[in-house]
Amino acid sequence: MFSPDDIDQYVRELYDPLTGIPGPGLFLDRVQQGMHVAQREELSMGLLLVDIDYGAGGPPPIEHRKELLQQVAGRLVDELRVSDSVGRLDVDRFGILLPHAYAEGMPGLVSRITLQLEAPYQLEGAAVTIRARIGSTIRLDGESDSFSLIHRTQADLEGRWTAERQALEDAAKAAPAAQVEPDPPAPQAEPDPPAPQAEPAQAAPAAAPLPTWPTEPAIETVAAVPPPPPASAGSTGAPAPPPPAHPPASAPIAGSAPPAPAAPSGPPPPVPGSPAASGAPAPLATEDPGDATAAA
16 A cells, blocks of 8 residues: 555656656656557657757746746646646756647647747746747657657757757858948048138337436535634624524415414614614623623
């Protein structure tokens, strides 16, 4: 008797744990059983191998890759009939068993599956696209070996890879020969004429000499000569003249108050009966009166 754990382990070995579709062992067993039925009943049968190509960018991160493979398996199951069988044979390879398939309808089925698989996938809000390459074959009359059928299908898939690679290389080689003639060079713009050079600045005319006016002769200043000392009483000669009167005041400025009258200068007028009134010289103020009496 099998225990529930044994049954679970058996199921895990038969079915792919990521996608839930048959794994390599179960799928190959179904291919072998289909070959026996087709040979016994003389029926046709087809086989497809699908490879997933992620392009030049390579496969996405592991978490996104798992989700992508789950979506690929779901699209394959939705596209096939109930009698068909799909299994995951390798990391990025799937197998499809097609009972009662004929060569006439195989190209259309391959094109329809290719379009379905290459439609964009939504992974965490980002659109991701892949390439799907499919190899196909039909069971030959009298063929009973399932491995022979698988090998011919794999050869067709590799031939598609080789043909696509060769087409890319041929396109790359033919690219230089199919290049469009280069456009004529654009006319070069004529260089701008040189800017006119500024004429050299002319020297400013020399300023006319200012007229010279005849200068007035310098007024020679004569130093004031002090008056001679007064003659003594015993000296002969004329009496000393009286000191000069106070110099005249300057003319009053217009609009100013008239100057105050100058105080009288010089000796007071002679008193009648005095020696000065009779014409005799008056004694000097610096002489001693006793000396004058002695001289008289």
